[in-house]
Amino acid sequence: MPDRPPLLIDSHCHLDYFKPEEFPDVIARARAAGVGEMVSIGTSLAQSRRILDLVAGHPGxxxxxxxxxxxxxxxxxxEPADLVAMTRxxxxxxxxxTGLDYFYxxxxxxxQQAGFRAHIRAARDAGVAVAIHARDADADIAKILQxxxxxxxPFDFLLHCFSSGRALAETAIKLGGYVSFSGILTFPKSIELREIAxxxxxxxxxVETDAPYLAPAPKRGKRNEPAWVAHTAATLAEVRGLTAEALAALTTANFRRLYPKTQGVQA
Structure with a gap:
């Protein structure tokens, strides 16, 4: 009987991108891979409301x-107050x-900047963390955070799917933020990113998947899913000199601190 895989949490994915008939199997594969919990991310207010229905009744x-x-x-x-109300x-x-994307x-x-500021203020008022998308906008992200x-x-925040420069990572840490790594960490050319990690x-x-995007090696080119966060976790453990179990325990503890509503409950 193989050992049970260590508990991991996919801190950022898009579960609503999977077809309804696929959803049970996607979740089952994640559980089998040791991914005990997942956070499905809002990208519009209407879609955010639909996610509530999607995750309802599913512990973790x-x-x-x-x-x-x-x-x-x-x-x-x-309006920040409208976002705060949704967090209840x-x-x-x-x-x-939220965040800034100057690539597309x-x-x-x-x-984008006005929306980013509104989300930050809502997160501060609600006492929850804000998940930040940063692409080709490091200087403005750092400026707005400061x-x-x-x-x-202060407010809690996470630079999700981190692929920016070292300066932004260090600014985030200095301001009390967290950094999440996706499958990009496993790509052969991501040498600088692994050094930052x-x-x-x-x-x-x-750790996260950003599923269905950015499948990690050795799944690159395929549709990503939460089960595959284990590949990113393995790379992160390797670059930090940790066992898989130690890395899982560490990232899970960090997740609980960043998202305290998840502590001690399986809503």
Whole structure:
């Protein structure tokens, strides 16, 4: 009988991208791989409400609510109070994903920035973490994080699917944030990213899939799913000189600290 795999948590995925008939098998494969919990992420307010229905009744499945920066121009900039109200649901553990994406340029920069600030303020008011998307926008992400902290006080946040430069990672840590690594960490050319992952404080790192995107090696090119966070965790354990069990325990403890609504319950 093989040993049971260590408990991992997929801190950022998009479960609503899977077909309803696929959903039970996706979750079953994750459980079999030792992925005990997952956070399905909001990308628009309407989609965020649908996620609540998707995860309802499934122990260990959580969600966040928010507007992705690529969709920031598609609906009005949310009022922080409206986002705060959505976080009162027991399944909602965070706000986002929000942030800045200057790669695809689907929304004007000023609109993305205003939405990002609204999400940060809502997260602070609600006492939950904000999940941040950062692509080709390191300087503005760091600037807004620093300005919002100075103006309104500290807030919890996670740089999800981290693939930015060392300067942004270090700024995030200095401001009390966390950094999450996805399948990108396993790509052969991600040498600098693995060096950053090696050097981050142990109490500030998480793992994720961003499924159905960014499948890790050796699954690259296929549709990603939560079960495969184990491959990213294995690479992160290797670069940090940890056993799989130690890495799982570490990232799970960090997840609980960042998302305290998940502590001691299986909502």
């Amino acid at each position: 499945l959580w969600c966040s609510v928010g507007i992705h920066p690529q969709h920031a121009h598609e609906e009005p900039i949310p 649901h027991p399944k909602v553990v965070g706000i986002g994903e 340029e689907t929304a004007p920069h000023e609109v 300005e919002e902290r100075t103006a309104g006080g 090696r050097d981050m404080p142990p109490d500030r790192i998480l």
